[in-house]
Amino acid sequence: MYRTHTCGELKIENKGGSVQLAGWVQTVRKFGAITFIDLRDRYGITQLLFGEGLNAQLEANPLGREFVLQATGTVSERSNKNKNIPTGDIEIVVESFSILNKSAVPPFTIQDDTDGGDDLRMKYRYLDLRRNAVKKNLELRYAVNRSARNYLHEQGFYDIETPFLIKSTPEGARDFVVPSRMNPGEFYALPQSPQTFKQLLMVSGYDRYYQVVKCFRDEDLRADRQPEFTQIDCEMAFVQQEDILNMFEGLAKRIFKDVKGIDYTETVERTTWEEAMWNYGNDKPDIRFGMKIANLKFPLHVFPSKKEHLQTSPLGAGGGDGNATGFAVFDSAETVVAISVAGAGEYSRKQTDEITEWVKRPQIGMKGLAFIKCAADGTYKSSMDKFFDAEKLKAIADAAGAQTGDIVLILAGNEERTRKAISELRLEMAKRLGLRKNNEFKLLWVLDFPLFEYDEESNRWVARHHPFTSPKPQDIEVMINNDPTISNAAKYLEHPYAGIKANAYDIVLNGNEIGGGSIRIFQRELQEKMFAALGMSKEEALHKFGFLLGAFEYGAPPHGGIAFGFDRFCAILGGSESIRDFIAFPKNNSGRDVMLDAPSTIDEKQLEELQIKTAVK
């Protein structure tokens, strides 16, 4: 060992002790004949005092930032104590030292507020990782990993490793593939998830499986997507949805407790997918605050459970069905939706203009914003004064749940875009009002997703979750007994498949989906029907998933599972929206590791051995 202690542990109790430390030079300060050095390691910072006697050696071997230093000396009480660090009561009076390694001047400062830009930090990631801000993220990540494993272990789950070199069966996203040298012309694929393997393990009777495992998707990277990412992947046999929800909200609560010291004792709220879309405009609502959406017109699509709304909406049914209000913008819109923002009834013209500009940004794409201010004196001031009398304004404000002193913000237009816009506006207003607190955590289960989505391009059904998700028990007959073909694309919503609900669930934290799963199909016949519904021929299904269909022949038990997006879960727990800061060696938005300079060209010999050629256009 190059040290007797770390830089984070010496206290006043160690006074007089002879110690040896090793670490990095954080700062060098000279006061006359005396030199102070802050020595840093993973555990903390300790002040070293170099007296006059070491000056000659210091001058012969000048120390700089990030030099690796080993120092031997005596623990001494500081005259000038630093209350901000655990070792602040002491310093080491150095008797001898040696430089274990020198350092060039780092390209950016190793501090919380670094002067390094993103590109520079990624290129020198090994220096960026020294910064306390990044170190804390990786420590949190490990704490989450450890906590999850402990919980799952205690619940009787086994960590069973599944293979990385598997078969390419691209369904949704693209596979990364790996040419096989020993089987020329053939390829492995890297797993997008261990989905089929964990199902096989259930067929094999392992009952409770987990893995913290890398997965791979060759997608065009949006901001904050990584080609390789980590899942906490779990599966259980002999369970129903309720069992899974209980088990895995337990996991989330345990992580809150272990990692953040939070007792999450409240019941985890649940909502259906329809209710979430109706109330929040999206399927991963942030419920740390209310501000539910008021649907002022009955929307054309989905929401069969909201039929009664048609009678009660202040603006009537949507889709220009003649239920005219006299305000063309509303009358011609498929959808009119509102939120009521508490305490913003006194917003100035400048403020409402600014919000109007915000919703007109291309990312949001609205043509404008209508509003009603609910003044303290009970009157209503609105951008629609010309079209609506006070009674109508009150009716709209009431429908939006507005109180005196609130402002009602209203968007109108195409159903999908408008719903998305009001959902974004809701989050934006909450952010402005400080309602999205980093240190407040609220979980939500979203249930009863549609099993299928309609894909316009290929005029067929696609699996919303994945092809192994079971329909709700009551919908199995509907699925088996109907032909999946969509004869009239415009009326796909009238097809019986559109109404089939999945035995699937997402777990949402602060407006982010951190996990999702489903009860699986475990009967060969139903699985074959699912493949057929997705447009797969019998031959194709057998070629790709013959092993799974085969497994279902030999006593497959009912089973289901979930996968948590580990990177995202960590980021949210760390109070960040960016997963990159929680990955030791992330890739950039072009999938490059700029530190390694990977991917890169490979030797001609490697290509020859693999019997492949590049064919760059």
Next chain:
Amino acid sequence: MYRTHTCGELKIENKGGSVQLAGWVQTVRKFGAITFIDLRDRYGITQLLFGEGLNAQLEANPLGREFVLQATGTVSERSNKNKNIPTGDIEIVVESFSILNKSAVPPFTIQDDTDGGDDLRMKYRYLDLRRNAVKKNLELRYAVNRSARNYLHEQGFYDIETPFLIKSTPEGARDFVVPSRMNPGEFYALPQSPQTFKQLLMVSGYDRYYQVVKCFRDEDLRADRQPEFTQIDCEMAFVQQEDILNMFEGLAKRIFKDVKGIDYTETVERTTWEEAMWNYGNDKPDIRFGMKIANLKFPLHVFPSKKEHLQTSPLGAGGGDGNATGFAVFDSAETVVAISVAGAGEYSRKQTDEITEWVKRPQIGMKGLAFIKCAADGTYKSSMDKFFDAEKLKAIADAAGAQTGDIVLILAGNEERTRKAISELRLEMAKRLGLRKNNEFKLLWVLDFPLFEYDEESNRWVARHHPFTSPKPQDIEVMINNDPTISNAAKYLEHPYAGIKANAYDIVLNGNEIGGGSIRIFQRELQEKMFAALGMSKEEALHKFGFLLGAFEYGAPPHGGIAFGFDRFCAILGGSESIRDFIAFPKNNSGRDVMLDAPSTIDEKQLEELQIKTAVK
């Protein structure tokens, strides 16, 4: 939940309780109007009793092996108790049941002694995994995983994930590569190990790192090699070799304790590489038994520490240097080596013939075997009676450490082959004598490996461990100050580099290398010299490892680490030599997953998107 209890937990204390079980039908036995079914799950087996009242339902829905069954009933005391299973005191008197899933007749029996051959078991791996024998292996694997993580956590190590899509820098083995769609013509590689990343983490100050991580090598598969395998990968900063040895023999001991209940309290033995080669003929000796090799002639190569042996060997120096014994086989041999097998002095002609045939097998490749039987009456009977008198035979037997009643087995020939053969013969004789016990575990550290090996094909040095291994401190100057070029290939042993020892260590368990590591180079200059010594140009070194050389500029601390071969460690703990039985979904010797039928051809569209073409010869 489909059950109130598992099939492994009900005891006599539960008598009278109303329970629900779910599991697989292991056996169906009919006794008149009564049917007994053994129901199996991961946790055990419970006997179900179906009375007369259920006969109609049983006849309408006949149960077969591996059907998935849910049964409700009452716990009842068995008249005919089974002491061999924990639930043997009770049975469930079934009130109602339902078949959750049927099963076709499995292609082999789900029993410890299955009738399934290797190929069938691999094709239906999901059924093979149901067998108790395989299940126990995976449970052991998880126990090792858990134990290792607990120990490392308690020692302050962090699990930090390193990337899987990295840069191709093939040194020893071939890389698996992954074409990048977003960077056409470029490739990622899958890591052969996280070596450079864990070193960067040390440069970043993380101090103690571990991972249980998949690694990939595209090698021609020998029996019991897998293209993807798992390592327990560890690294520490500010350590010397002694610190690593202590820390990781601690890990092994903890695993013995947690997984096997063994208190490994003895000191872990240590040997140098030279001593291991000298005494056992290989660098991973099984030291559960003695039977050390006697070197009867001084070998031409290596072993500088054994110079004195030249004077004392009964056969003198090797290499036909005129030190003739009159026995041409010995005189013309580079090497003559012997082992003394205890208590085998009475072997019959048939037995010695059989051993002679064994050493002549092509895998061993010897021309013959000489022996000396040390009879109880103090006389010596030998296959070399014609050439050696009693005195000489005694001298040889004494040199081999033989006692009365032993047999001395002697091999002669080319140095490398003969040494390998005697090493194999030693293991074989130990096996025959029952000295290689599955439930006895003996660790050994092998130290002081040569840093370089000579590669005849390219007439250059290759790194024995890997290019990041540090030479012993006293050899650094030798390495820096000498030109690595080998001018005379025949005399490569005289080059100063041949004598350089590595700061490297292997940990050996029962004759299997279960881990290895080294203290690393952490100075840019020395690392550059190493790359140059291996024949890498400056440009190539920078292209491949520029990030590491760069990192060494910014205050790299002294560091070192180790990687355990997790699959092999588990296999040995489980008393097996085959790693395949300890991997949930292994590949066969052609790198195929016969269950998935992977690798396989992929769609033309996938190749087009990746901008590559197959070019199969």
